Amino acid sequence: MEIDRHPLTYLLHLNGWSAPHYLALLDAAHRQLGYGQITKTERKRVTRWTRHGVTPEMRAQKAMAFLHGIPEEEVAARPWPEWLKLACIRERPLLDAPWDPQTTIDLLDRVASTGGPMDRRGFLVVTGIAPVLAGVAGAEPATARPHGRRIGRQAPALFDKALAVLRRQDDQLGSGQVHASARAQLRLITSALRNNAYSDETGRQLHAAAAEAARICGWTAYDSGHHALAEEYYLAALRAAASSNDPVVTANTLAFWAIMRYSTGDPQGAADLVTDALGRTRLINSPKMIAMLHARLARAHAHAGDSRASARAQNAALDAYDQARDRTPQEDPDCVYWVNLGELQMLAGSCALNLGRPKEALSKFTAAPAALRAADAYQEDDFPRGAAIYLAREAEARMSLDDLDGAVETAHRAVEHMGGVSSARGTSTLDDLRAKLTTRKEVPLVRDFLERTA
Structure with missing residues (x-):
């Protein structure tokens, strides 16, 4: 089902x-x-x-x-x-249970233990974002645990390194192959939270690591087409992030949940999530993260059809990124390693496409990368799934402008990038592109593409 x-x-x-x-x-x-x-x-x-x-x-x-x-x-x-x-609703406790560390550990254990393989059926309905954000605001911070074998700061640091690897494996291999590893990491972190002794600071760091592991589980579930399961993980991730009192992991979780929200018909909910994340940036010394959040807000507004609000957010993203140019990668959180000017331009092109402006979208997708220095250009080989999705959008823009030669050439590039990547979202994007091209199958080169990629 x-x-x-x-x-x-x-x-x-x-x-x-x-x-x-x-x-x-x-x-x-x-x-x-x-x-x-x-x-x-x-x-x-x-x-x-x-x-x-x-x-x-x-x-x-x-x-x-x-x-x-x-x-x-x-x-x-x-x-x-x-x-x-x-x-x-399967997991009512994720919505209604108290926002305290022990309840969070219990819920993390539940989603980590029963969240796979990714065959969850049913619906998890968050009927409004406001109660979730209120839960985050009122959450109890993690505290020391006196019982069990004591662990120190080296344990959270090791988890952080493992999570950095998972993020990059997802880029290269796709969500279908990474989800199980992310769940295993979440179980390991949750076990450390439940069974070991630690200080207040280590407890908060462990909750931050658990939040990021759950966030990766949510992202990989969403990218694999399992939206109800993804929402379970995002809620668990937000609980752990709130207990960690870490504004970076909280903002990052909110931003990724927003992607699913605006992509599945709730742009206002997505905007609310990102707006809350932006309210935390006074505690985050990262212009790159601020740029990413504004770009996500721009996408939410574009999905809602609000071109002015989207443009304002895009400009704010570029302004923030200007402040990040002279910083070293070590000065920003690792979770925004993927953000550069090329990525922001691709997101802006996606906004233009949502707003029915294919010419503007095409200029963002194609003109910017050629003019950017290497550090700012979108690296297709490093992000094959993302590249395939952006190329499919570029092909759609070209098709809207009646450039069928360019559309087919770009579509071929998109298909090549998706080879070996496990992503239902990427595959669905290419299927949608093929469906659009089918309307022009009387053109020989279009018909040849459809036959080659059947």
Whole structure:
């Protein structure tokens, strides 16, 4: 069962209910609410509700809400079937449990132990970003643990080195191959948190390492197409980041969760996450991280169709990056090793494409790299998945400008970069590009590309 299937289909599967059995339960709820017997017409509609886009009449929806323990006001507040996803939440403690270190360790242990292989089904619904951010703001910081074999600062340092390797392996190999390693690292860090003795400072560092490991798990799950699982990890990562009291790991987690949010239809939620992260930058001495956050905010605004807000954020990103030019890599957090001017230009091109400006997008994708010094240019060989995605976007821009020769040539380059990289997101991007090119398959070179890459 795919993660994006209908929530009612998921509930039937989860509980082992046949359609007739579910309708019998629904009929009982319908009667209990005083609505009488479900009509014969309604009895025929489970398949229509789940597969053919038919919306149940309101009394039937209220009976479903009653059956699944969902407040009736949620039915009024959300369209069908969005409100029904509230019945599918697997990890309610990630949303509702206290934001304290011991609870965080328990939840980290749960997602690390049960988060793979990546075949999680169902939905984790964060209905609003504000409560999550309030949890971060009110979280209790990590403290010393007196029991167990004592470990010192060398343990968090070793974890940090391992996480730096995982970040770069993901760039080269793709998320499908790195997720299991990230989970293993999260389990190891969580075990150290639970079983060893350490000081306040070491405890906070261990929570920061756990947050980054969970963040990598969330990113690799998202990149592999498992959005519900990714959201579990991002919530666990934010809890650990809040306990670490580390503004860098907190801001980085918020930024990566924002990518998933604006890419899956919630640009406002993404903007809220990045805005919160930007509020932490007074504690972060890293112009490069500030530039990255503004670039993410620009992407959220572009997905929302707000060209002015996107342009302001892009300008802020470039202004911040100007302050980073004379710094050494060691002066910035390792988690922003991938940020340079070429990357910011690629993100700006992606914004322009979202906003329906293919000519501007093409200029960002192509003109900037040629004029940049090596340290600022986008390094395609270092980031083959990212390069494939950006090249697919460039090909889409060329196609919009009726440059089919350029579109096909760029598409070939995108396919070459994806060879050997495991990424559902990258593969999906190329599939979308192929679908767009299919509309011009009467052109010989387009038809040849489609046949070669079938």
